[in-house]
Amino acid sequence: MPSAENQQQLDIAAERAKCTFDPSQLTALFYGGEEKMKRFKAIEAMVDREPVFDRTDRYFLGRTERFKRALPMVKRYVELRNEHGLTPEEAAHFKVYIDDYIPVHLHESMFLPVLRSQASDEQLKVWGPHAENYHYIGCYAQTELGHGSALSRLETTATLDLATDQWVINSPTQSSAKFWIGTLGKMANHAVVQAKLIIKGKDYGSHPFLVPLRSLKDHTPLPGVVIKDQGPKQGAISMDNGYARFNHVRIPRTNMLMRFSQVSKEGVYSKPIHPKLAYGGMTAVRTTLINHSALSMARAVTIATRYSAVRRQGNVDLKTDLETQVLDYPAVQYRILPLLSHAFATIFSGYWMNEMYAQYNTDITKGDTSLLKDVHVYSSGLKSYCTKLGADGIEEARRCLGGHGFSLFSGMIDFHRQFLATVTYEGENALLTQQVSRYLLKLYKDVIRKPDMHLSPPSRYIVSLVNHERFVQQRCPARSMAELYHPKIVQKAFQHRAARLIFELAQAEKQGAQWSDLNLECMRLSKAHVQYIMIENFHNGLEKRYNVSSNPTAEQEALLAAVRSVYNLHVFYTLETELAEFLEDGYFSPEQAAWTRQALKDSLKSVRPNAVGFADCFGFTDKFLNSALGSYDGRAYERMAEMTEYEPLNGKEMTDERGVVWGYEEFLRPLIFGEVGAYKARKPESKL
Numbered sequence: 001m002p003s004a005e006n007q008q009q010l011d012i013a014a015e016r017a018k019c020t021f022d023p024s025q026l027t028a029l030f031y032g033g034e035e036k037m038k039r040f041k042a043i044e045a046m047v048d049r050e051p052v053f054d055r056t057d058r059y060f061l062g063r064t065e066r067f068k069r070a071l072p073m074v075k076r077y078v079e080l081r082n083e084h085g086l087t088p089e090e091a092a093h094f095k096v097y098i099d100d101y102i103p104v105h106l107h108e109s110m111f112l113p114v115l116r117s118q119a120s121d122e123q124l125k126v127w128g129p130h131a132e133n134y135h136y137i138g139c140y141a142q143t144e145l146g147h148g149s150a151l152s153r154l155e156t157t158a159t160l161d162l163a164t165d166q167w168v169i170n171s172p173t174q175s176s177a178k179f180w181i182g183t184l185g186k187m188a189n190h191a192v193v194q195a196k197l198i199i200k201g202k203d204y205g206s207h208p209f210l211v212p213l214r215s216l217k218d219h220t221p222l223p224g225v226v227i228k229d230q231g232p233k234q235g236a237i238s239m240d241n242g243y244a245r246f247n248h249v250r251i252p253r254t255n256m257l258m259r260f261s262q263v264s265k266e267g268v269y270s271k272p273i274h275p276k277l278a279y280g281g282m283t284a285v286r287t288t289l290i291n292h293s294a295l296s297m298a299r300a301v302t303i304a305t306r307y308s309a310v311r312r313q314g315n316v317d318l319k320t321d322l323e324t325q326v327l328d329y330p331a332v333q334y335r336i337l338p339l340l341s342h343a344f345a346t347i348f349s350g351y352w353m354n355e356m357y358a359q360y361n362t363d364i365t366k367g368d369t370s371l372l373k374d375v376h377v378y379s380s381g382l383k384s385y386c387t388k389l390g391a392d393g394i395e396e397a398r399r400c401l402g403g404h405g406f407s408l409f410s411g412m413i414d415f416h417r418q419f420l421a422t423v424t425y426e427g428e429n430a431l432l433t434q435q436v437s438r439y440l441l442k443l444y445k446d447v448i449r450k451p452d453m454h455l456s457p458p459s460r461y462i463v464s465l466v467n468h469e470r471f472v473q474q475r476c477p478a479r480s481m482a483e484l485y486h487p488k489i490v491q492k493a494f495q496h497r498a499a500r501l502i503f504e505l506a507q508a509e510k511q512g513a514q515w516s517d518l519n520l521e522c523m524r525l526s527k528a529h530v531q532y533i534m535i536e537n538f539h540n541g542l543e544k545r546y547n548v549s550s551n552p553t554a555e556q557e558a559l560l561a562a563v564r565s566v567y568n569l570h571v572f573y574t575l576e577t578e579l580a581e582f583l584e585d586g587y588f589s590p591e592q593a594a595w596t597r598q599a600l601k602d603s604l605k606s607v608r609p610n611a612v613g614f615a616d617c618f619g620f621t622d623k624f625l626n627s628a629l630g631s632y633d634g635r636a637y638e639r640m641a642e643m644t645e646y647e648p649l650n651g652k653e654m655t656d657e658r659g660v661v662w663g664y665e666e667f668l669r670p671l672i673f674g675e676v677g678a679y680k681a682r683k684p685e686s687k688l
Contacts (some may be wrong), residue, residue: 005638008310011325012612012634015309019613021562022555026617029545030298030347037619040093043086047097048623052076055099055626057646059408063237067186070102070238074187077102078134088112096295099624101236101418104137106182111138113284114192117361118208118257127210131190135216139183141244142194142282146175148428151194151206156246158195158209158256162267165253169195169211171245180425184242185229189214191244192257199267208257211249224249235417274369283376285426286383287350287357293386294346296419297393298618301339303411303630304397305615308332310634311402326400327611333604335400339393340607340614341570344563345534346386348541352533353382374456377439378533384432385530387422394419404629404636409643411627433526434519437505440529444502458533461495465503471496476588481595487539490571494532496587497578501525528581531574538567565606566614572600 002010031037047053052072061069077098081091088108095105115131115138116124130136147153155176158167171177178184184191193211197204213225221227224247229240256263260272305327312323326332356378360371398405398412408414423429444462446453451466464471476493478484505521546560575582575596582588588596607614622631628639648654654662661668670676682688 005635007312007322008634008636011310011312012306012632015612016616019610021559021610021613023613023617025555025559026563026614027619030295030618032351036089039090040097041619043090043094044097044621044624046080046084047094048621050076050080053098055623058100058626059414059643060646060648063232066100066238067103067240070100073098073100073102074104077104082133097624099415099626101182101239103183103187103238103240104134105239106140107131107134107138107188109288110140110182110285111188111190111192114140114208115210115257117284118192118259119210120258123210123254123258136190137183137188138190138192139181139188139242141178141181141184141191141211143178143180143425144175145177145179145243146173148180148424154194154196154206156193156195157198158193158207159198160200160253160263160267161250162200164250165265166250167209167253167256169193169209169246169249169251171247176245178242178244179230181242181244182236182239184213184227184244185240186242187240188242189216189219193246197256197261197263197269199263199269204261204269204271207261209251210255210257211246211251213244222249235414235419235421273367274372282426283379284357286379287353289422289426290346290353290379290382290386291350292419292422293390294343294350295618296415297339297343297346297390299415299620299625300394300397300412301336301343302615302618302620303625303627304336304400305340305611306631306634307401307404307629307636308336309612310636313402327608330601330604332400333608335396337604337607337611338569338573339397340611341566341573342389342393343618344542344566345538345570346389349382349386349534349537351541352537353379373439374458377436378458380427380432381436381526381530382533383422383427384429384436385527385534387419388429391416391420391423401629404640407628407640409628409640411625411630414626430519430523433523434515436526436529437518437522440498440502440525441505441509444506458529458536461499461532462502464495465499468503471499471503472585474587476582476592478592478595481599484592484595484599485568490575491532491536491539493575493582493587494528494535497581498525498528498532500585500587501528501581524581528578531578535571535574538570542567562610562613565603565610568599569603569607572596572603576600 028034028037031040053076058066058069077094080086081094086094091108095102095108112131115127119127127136131138142148142151142154144154144156146155155171155173156178157170157172159170160166161168178191178193181188181191189212191211191213192208194206194208197207212222213227214221226245226247228243230243233241253263253265262270264270308327309325311326313326314329315324316322317324327336356371357375360375363369363371394412394416398410398416401410401412404410405412427435440459440462443455443459444465447455447462447466451463455462464474474496476484476489478486478489483489501521501524505518505525508518508521509515542560542563546556546563552560579588579593579596583590583593616632625631628643629636631639644650649661656662
């Protein structure tokens with residue numbers, strides 16, 4: 001009988017042998033296409049060759065050590081970016097693969113995009129070269145101690161002094177201090193500051209301003225600017241999230257970002273073509289967070305699937321004397337494999353959102369804002385849903401690792417701690433659901449008044465509410481479990497559910513309910529709408545990419561069948577989770593609910609043989625995963641033991657050549673040799 005270590009290698013090899021498709025055929029999906037994958041793989045190899053990015057001892061470092069370690073990373077990253085002329089997309093992947101939230105991460109993911117999109121062409125000619133080349137190291141300062149994504153409630157002010165042609169940036173209260181601003185604490189010398197624009201006492205709302213923070217000569221804070229690192233936090237350990245207050249700091253009038261709004265020397269304000277353009281920075285980040293959620297879920301499920309395939313526990317096979325692979329237990333499959341399906345569903349919706357956002361950016365340069373509401377609402381809804389799906393799913397996958405899931409060596413904890421912030425920044429998730437619901441409610445009211453109005457594809461189902469009597473008679477047409485697998489039947493079910501929740505929200509409002517009392521209804525409606533979008537995007541995406549209509553090869557058919565099994569798992573897991581909302585108005589019958597549960601079990605069985613193949617298809621390297629449990633070769637227990645060698649407590653500073661820990665003579669020996677007195681319990685009634 002092989003040792004446990006050898007058995008793990010045999011098990012992972014057997015898993016790959018029974019896979020029905022070639023996992024490498026799917027890898028390009030998660031890299032954005034074959035051409036991108038080749039470029040990104042070259043970048044990953046570039047990172048792996050550089051000692052400064054080595055992550056071997058990362059789990060043993062404290063916050064100060066991580067920050068110090070990140071500084072040379074920043075310098076080397078910029079050197080390599082310049083040397084190889086990396087595109088913004090390639091540079092973004094470089095930072096993703098570093099897998100550390102280095103202090104200038106937000107310079108490129110927030111500061112530069114806002115500058116490019118909201119500064120005028122004339123301003124970009126001046127500021128652009130400095131910012132692109134890191135002469136200006138920037139951050140995006142929106143969030144305050146007292147307010148976050150609600151721009152209308154920000155307290156920082158920018159008051160125009162007509163006599164000097166300057167803005168006076170001021171933090172009037174403690175709660176108006178900028179807080180949680182990445183790159184601000186120690187690194188940034190400039191900030192795009194969101195502040196209330198005030199001219200002659202009139203408040204024109206929040207606008208962005210380029211504000212110098214530190215001297216370009218010696219990096220000292222400029223007069224009137226108080227900056228501090230905000231202190232320890234749950235994740236993003238290497239990032240210098242900061243705190244800043246402005247005491248009547250003066251900047252030129254032309255430091256207001258003026259692509260959409262302008263203020264003349266005479267103090268005349270020219271408003272933007274659409275008030276929501278100020279949200280451009282947040283919308284861009286929300287869009288990227290959808291893809292980030294997909295890749296984070298994929299990472300977690302890679303580790304959990306591989307380890308569960310080589311970990312044996314419980315029931316013993318009498319023929320082989322081997323315990324059962326943990327991944328063969330249905331309860332484990334139910335907890336891990338849906339996360340795999342969520343990663344696929346999310347990446348397809350991420351690409352759909354990327355296309356919409358790209359089209360919006362093209363349109364906005366021509367003065368066309370017709371896509372603005374859809375981009376804002378769908379990026380908000382998808383961000384809210386997908387980041388929660390990821391945060392919850394990653395934690396569930398970690399729990400499936402057993403006791404080893406509590407170790408940083410699992411590779412789960414460090415990146416999960418960092419991911420958790422996504423449910424809050426760029427719009428708190430629960431709050432964003434109100435924006436989605438308010439928009440759907442408005443569309444419903446518009447459709448009732450004008451049934452033939454144009455609706456974008458994701459919201460066309462609202463038309464079904466025009467004839468409400470007919471709507472309430474709708475029932476799921478599936479006459480067998482097999483028919484429940486039909487994509488049109490599934491999509492119609494999710495459309496009906498979302499439409500009903502829109503109608504119920506409208507009725508509650510009509511009956512006088514305060515909007516603040518409808519938070520739960522908004523959360524349910526937003527989730528229902530987004531789940532419908534994701535299921536439709538998943539189906540459309542896989543059919544577009546993998547359904548070869550004419551003369552498919554056996555290999556192509558096998559690939560399509562495998563991806564469809566993941567699609568079915570996503571559909572039936574989501575259906576089963578939300579089953580009450582399909583039953584409560586009679587759209588589903590009890591029998592159809594039973595079919596749903598059985599279809600979920602069947603889908604888990606269908607995906608199980610290919611589980612490790614799907615984990616491989618994401619293309620993560622062992623260096624990136626940095627996980628003893630999720631390595632490609634399956635050597636989980638050996639790698640766990642090997643990683644203990646890097647623990648500083650086991651090094652020479654803490655343990656001498658005899659294997660005796662530091663402090664033994666002073667602190668432990670007196671205990672062991674009875675030199676600290678004898679213990680005798682005090683009677684409870686006696687005084688201490």
